[in-house]
Amino acid sequence: MPKTCILIGAPIDSGQRRPGCLMGPAAYRVAGLGRALTDLGHAVEDRGDVAPGPLPAVAAPDPRLHALPETIGWTIALKEAVEDALGRGFPIVMGGDHSLALGTVAGAAAHAAAVGRPLFLLWLDAHSDFHTLQTTTSGNLHGVPVAYAAGRDGFDGFPPFPAPLPPERICLFGIRSVDPEEHAALLLHDISIIDMRVIDEFGICAPMREFLEKVRAANGMLHVSLDVDFVDPAHAPAVGTTVPGGATVREAHLVMELLHESGLVTSLDLVELNPFLDERGRTARLMVELAASIMGRKVFDRPTRGFG
Ligand SMILES: NC(=[NH2+])NCCC[C@H](N)C(=O)O
Ligand SMILES: [Mn+2]
Numbered sequence: 001m002p003k004t005c006i007l008i009g010a011p012i013d014s015g016q017r018r019p020g021c022l023m024g025p026a027a028y029r030v031a032g033l034g035r036a037l038t039d040l041g042h043a044v045e046d047r048g049d050v051a052p053g054p055l056p057a058v059a060a061p062d063p064r065l066h067a068l069p070e071t072i073g074w075t076i077a078l079k080e081a082v083e084d085a086l087g088r089g090f091p092i093v094m095g096g097d098h099s100l101a102l103g104t105v106a107g108a109a110a111h112a113a114a115v116g117r118p119l120f121l122l123w124l125d126a127h128s129d130f131h132t133l134q135t136t137t138s139g140n141l142h143g144v145p146v147a148y149a150a151g152r153d154g155f156d157g158f159p160p161f162p163a164p165l166p167p168e169r170i171c172l173f174g175i176r177s178v179d180p181e182e183h184a185a186l187l188l189h190d191i192s193i194i195d196m197r198v199i200d201e202f203g204i205c206a207p208m209r210e211f212l213e214k215v216r217a218a219n220g221m222l223h224v225s226l227d228v229d230f231v232d233p234a235h236a237p238a239v240g241t242t243v244p245g246g247a248t249v250r251e252a253h254l255v256m257e258l259l260h261e262s263g264l265v266t267s268l269d270l271v272e273l274n275p276f277l278d279e280r281g282r283t284a285r286l287m288v289e290l291a292a293s294i295m296g297r298k299v300f301d302r303p304t305r306g307f308g
Helices: 021-030 033-039 068-086 100-115 145-149 180-187 196-202 205-217 249-262 282-294
Strands: 004-010 043-049 090-095 119-124 170-175 192-195 221-227 265-271
Touching: 004 021, 004 033, 004 068, 004 100, 021 033, 021 090, 021 265, 021 282, 033 043, 033 090, 033 282, 068 090, 068 100, 068 265, 090 100, 100 119, 100 145, 100 221, 100 265, 119 145, 119 205, 145 170, 170 196, 170 205, 192 196, 192 205, 196 205, 205 249, 221 249, 221 282, 249 265, 249 282, 265 282
Parallel strands: 004 043, 004 090, 090 265, 119 170, 119 221, 170 192, 221 265
Antiparallel strands: none
8 A cells, every 4th residue: 555655864873972873864865765665656755854852951961871962852853753744644764873763652652642542662673772761881872762662760851751652562573682781671571572582493474473463453553663783784784783693684574574564564763874884885775675675565476376
């Protein structure tokens, strides 16, 4: 079904300390994201880059936290942009580091609450991003958005998360790097953890279908947050936090294809692309191809004539 894709540039790199992610939206445009979507028959509206809101005055900001006021400013601006876009079409947020999901998931949650549907969150990532402002050891706020969405305490200065997601509506998929504080907290929450070991053992399809069935049964909306580092750095080198042992190109496409076939996805983040670290644009191009797959690009319809 053709959609109105609303491209939202989110040139943020304050969620971590390696400059470059702010070039992400430009790289997606150069790599042809808009064209790939139009070729699939979708309408595309590029609403340009979001500017962060004015820096909020944060009372006694903890010096361990990197760029807290900036991140709060972005959160407020992106929440608004995504909530507004969901009222009109299918938002695709071009990041920017993963701290942008503080705002995008909040915007999706606000929209879902307004239309009376439950929001689900699929986190395709090497990391669990489940720190709070108190537990983060790096102080990098791209490591906290899942905790914010789950309604964990310890987000002073941030707007309260609208309708926090019960843990059973969150699925971490592809993870292989979890800090000790996140590990301890995850054991106390009933979040689906499809780590790389599960994927090695059972493949992509069974765990993904199980999660999608939950979304379907609840008539849920589904926000997908795709971190470049979900894919193995051998195929996707343009990212600051590489972790070996990630998804192959085919596994990543298969995830996207299953998501498309489910018809359940309602919004998408593309995060952590750092074009400064790329090799002749290959990571940007791969991310555009994955975005095309989730929006319906395929080689043959299923079943093919030979099998299935
Ligand atoms: N979105 C990401 N790449 N997150 C990486 C987070 C790494 C680490 N857990 C931290 O908190 O600093
Ligand atoms: Mn991440």
